[in-house]
Amino acid sequence: MAVNERPDALLTDLYQITMIQAYLDHGETETAVFELFIRNLPERRGFLVAAGLDQALDYLETLHLSDSDIDWLQRTGRFRKNAVDYLAGMRFTGDVHAIPEGTVVFANEPILRITAPMPQAQFVESRLINILHFQTLIASKAARMMLAAPGKLLVDFGFRRAHGAEAGVLAARASYLTGFAGTATVLAGEKFGIPLYGTMAHSFIEAFDDESAAFEAFAHARPDNLVLLLDTYDTEAAARKTVALAPKLKAAGIAIAGVRLDSGDLVTLSKNVRAILDAGGLRNVTIFASGGLDEDSLARFMQAGAPIDGLGVGTSLTTSSDAPALDCVYKLQEYAGRPRRKRAVNKATWPGRKQVWRRYGADGRMAGDLLAREGDEKSGEPLLELVMQGGKRLRPPPSLDDIRRHARREFERLPESLRALQPGPAYPVEVAAELVELAAAFDRRIQAQNADVK
């Protein structure tokens, strides 16, 4: 579906609709509370960055099944009139609490809570996870790159190998809100106003019989921010051609802004190219690197003192290649006023509505979180806030630039141990005693029931 347009309402799992049939048949339409969280962090993640809330709220605010959706559901013969009628009239009328986009979050901390009549709350599960999981995944990956290459210009080059259209565009959004300078994906520029970056491709150079002629032709098409691609045939030879061409371009009023290196040993090549450019009087020409980069290559460049000014990151960013999924779930915490809990092996959840309280040390850095029952006052800053009531947003969404500022401040407050690419000991997230007792009381009740059938 198009970003920002009405999402297709049939983006859900079949069992959600089957359960709605059963809920309606049995009058189980009371208020349900679901929370969305990540159960465990991937191996090399010490923290995550919440993202995607704006698209999630768009989805909820505009959710409705079209006439053709309803026709199709009817024709499947799977659902009875009461369910089809309910779905035809269904709008999201619930409340949403959420942690703002750009906030650092940890395992088991709810980043979104839905409070709504059970059938609605059940229906939206699949797409809410789909939206929030992906942008949180990408923002968290992008944050690692920001931390690995402080002060460098980072650009998203990864549309082509992102998993489909929506992933490509929303990866541009998620990386921009984390601090990336921009993206190459034109649609992300149009839809979200994200700054666009781009240079030239090898094919352009190959289309000309001569590399210098290709550079010159391209220069006239991009006189404002000219970046020449050097590695089509021989990177250092192309750097010398750049130096040779500069006076002629200058005479035509065109300054070369930068060069791009896209293959080979980028540390050595960037140093050699820098030397060639400097010797040729092109000290102001910047060096931009790309080609299979990830946060580890960025860290390596920094450590080696490679004279690289900007970096285009593609596949590793837009697929979060080392960890392409998070253990993101949406779990029932309360129904009809009573706490609920799943106890499946290794998948148990904390019951009830929860709040996350974050404390800060004297140095201003995050010092520990507490997962507590909602309503219990704890010390620190509460992270979840009410953002939608009765199906309507309470305020306009923050701008992407506001979210960027918030994320930057979050990164400043990260404990030192979480700033490394190989995170150290886990950040402390404690569970309040009242919540532990709530879970124990729940378990005692269920055990009594299962004792009957053993």
Next chain:
Amino acid sequence: MAVNERPDALLTDLYQITMIQAYLDHGETETAVFELFIRNLPERRGFLVAAGLDQALDYLETLHLSDSDIDWLQRTGRFRKNAVDYLAGMRFTGDVHAIPEGTVVFANEPILRITAPMPQAQFVESRLINILHFQTLIASKAARMMLAAPGKLLVDFGFRRAHGAEAGVLAARASYLTGFAGTATVLAGEKFGIPLYGTMAHSFIEAFDDESAAFEAFAHARPDNLVLLLDTYDTEAAARKTVALAPKLKAAGIAIAGVRLDSGDLVTLSKNVRAILDAGGLRNVTIFASGGLDEDSLARFMQAGAPIDGLGVGTSLTTSSDAPALDCVYKLQEYAGRPRRKRAVNKATWPGRKQVWRRYGADGRMAGDLLAREGDEKSGEPLLELVMQGGKRLRPPPSLDDIRRHARREFERLPESLRALQPGPAYPVEVAAELVELAAAFDRRIQAQNADVK
């Protein structure tokens, strides 16, 4: 963008449009030939399955920039009138050769070739890779699951953690064409007619105060194909509740079709649950497993003789979690009638238009491929065929069921060494002598040019 609707034309990279400006300025609008291929296979892949061609041809056939796209491009101030006018009138008028969907392919084999005026051929690069890369990625992953669990019912459960809406729906398509029985994603059922599967969620059971009451309520909503979820609290206790409930449901005319296990040691649990069901007279009730499965767990279940009849596979399928991207590229092979080639370190490509010839052994299995210049007649079966001419498809797309049949036949013809999850020696793909000579001649010309500036 919505699957099957007009894709958003601004799904491209900025540099494609910048290059179009330069191509137009310099009259470089002659015929270009680009080929799309995968340079290297991921570590644990011995072969790939081509997929996504139908969506790629849809994209090409319907490509055009809307008035608002054009307005926006103009407002960026980046492009001059000649380029904006060209883009406003641009339609894809080229030819497409491709390897049919569902065909087994290997590294360096072009799965698609575009022959079109340079600006068009350049513009479509980003989205063509985006479409073909993703479905080929997922079909190739799904094929591993099919091979790991022959004869089992496999279902895509992975929409929620797929990377966005389009990825979720197209992953359902790519896995279905590979032989999966169906998907839980409702929109994939509506758009592509893929069979839908689904059971019930833990939240449904938790919403009731009593697990047996939840089972009974659900049974009446899904009397035709009732699958009960057993692991919300205690899997074996729930199996005993299933047995106890069966006579009452039978009296109401409802047969229990299956049970689902979603956590714990699935080998042991499936055996214990099978024993409980059998002892309770429920021999016909099937066991369905899910929960973090991948091809390795499927192979383990088979080896352990776990009595599991069907499997729901989620995240590992829809993100291709062990290899979430392929080294998929789109490279200029010929321009204005002359072969072209990129020579960047480790990224050199074979120039010119190519055909892939596949030979089969006496046992009917694939015995080796040959990459040759188009037009050179070789022994074996040529894989690339002309599918679009002058921007129009030559024939209606094959049905998904036709593609499934083709894929099944392909898997039957796979050499034994490629059927294992840990592939053995690489399948032989040779390069014809004429192609090697073409590349050498090209290199001699470029080296002569670069000698001037060294």
